[in-house]
Amino acid sequence: MSALTLTNVTYKYKNAINNAVSDISCTFEEGNVYAIVGPSGSGKSTLLSLLAGLDLPTEGEVIFDGDSLVNLNLDRYRRESISMIFQAFHLFPLMTVIENVCFPMELCGVNPKDARPRAAELLEGVGITKEQMQRFPSKLSGGERQRVAIARSLASNARIILGDEPTGNLDGANTQNIIDILCSLAHEKGYCVIIVTHDMEVAEAADVALRMRDGMLRIV
Ligand SMILES: Nc1ncnc2c1ncn2[C@@H]1O[C@H](COP(=O)(O)OP(=O)(O)OP(=O)(O)O)[C@@H](O)[C@H]1O
Ligand SMILES: [Mg+2]
Numbered sequence: 001m002s003a004l005t006l007t008n009v010t011y012k013y014k015n016a017i018n019n020a021v022s023d024i025s026c027t028f029e030e031g032n033v034y035a036i037v038g039p040s041g042s043g044k045s046t047l048l049s050l051l052a053g054l055d056l057p058t059e060g061e062v063i064f065d066g067d068s069l070v071n072l073n074l075d076r077y078r079r080e081s082i083s084m085i086f087q088a089f090h091l092f093p094l095m096t097v098i099e100n101v102c103f104p105m106e107l108c109g110v111n112p113k114d115a116r117p118r119a120a121e122l123l124e125g126v127g128i129t130k131e132q133m134q135r136f137p138s139k140l141s142g143g144e145r146q147r148v149a150i151a152r153s154l155a156s157n158a159r160i161i162l163g164d165e166p167t168g169n170l171d172g173a174n175t176q177n178i179i180d181i182l183c184s185l186a187h188e189k190g191y192c193v194i195i196v197t198h199d200m201e202v203a204e205a206a207d208v209a210l211r212m213r214d215g216m217l218r219i220v
Helices: 044-051 074-081 097-107 112-125 142-154 172-189 200-205
Strands: 002-011 021-029 033-037 059-064 082-086 160-164 192-196 208-213 216-219
Touching (some): 002 044, 021 044, 021 059, 112 142, 160 172, 172 192
Parallel strands (some): 033 192, 082 160
Antiparallel strands (some): 208 216
16 A cells, blocks of 8 residues: 655745756655655755654645545644654764653553563564663663664654664674564555665665655665
């Protein structure tokens, strides 16, 4: 099933001369991992922000489940349908690892009593031990922190995962680990995973590799 469809999507920042995203039409399906590569400034992060409903296209439409994002409640779309993973982790430094995963669930109205076991299950799923869950994020390695960020992004049950350089700063083994997690989410659980990456290892592991250049998108 198609998760997101873009029809002739163009985005121009206010006062900019060129389009950051230029006339992109494509479909992102559930069950696939998509990697987007391309030079700095080619529009990759802008495209992700359009998919996430953080910005609306200047022209064209982003369609989720048959509805254009302009017709959806965007707060709800972002909260319920989209998970974002960033390179900079964005973990809360003064909360333990497990609290970091519980917190967004509680914000979404999950009872704290139910949030904790669910958080532990998600963390175990990405290889974080019970002992590591009680630590502060600063007491984990970069790769472990990134896995916590993935577990936290799964807490919402959103079916679309958007990542901007989710393996940036990680070594080969940790990168492979994140690739394995993202591929199994797509292939076994049917998530639609769309990641921007500079890492060719990640691009090669994806089901579909796309290249951006000057705001335009091509299948590699
Ligand atoms: N808030 C903004 N206002 C104006 N122009 C912007 C803004 N954000 C990005 N741009 C411009 O839009 C173009 C695309 O930027 P974008 O951040 O999407 O590129 P990118 O492919 O993600 O680059 P990188 O690999 O460096 O992260 C660039 O020319 C950039 O300067
Ligand atoms: Mg970027």
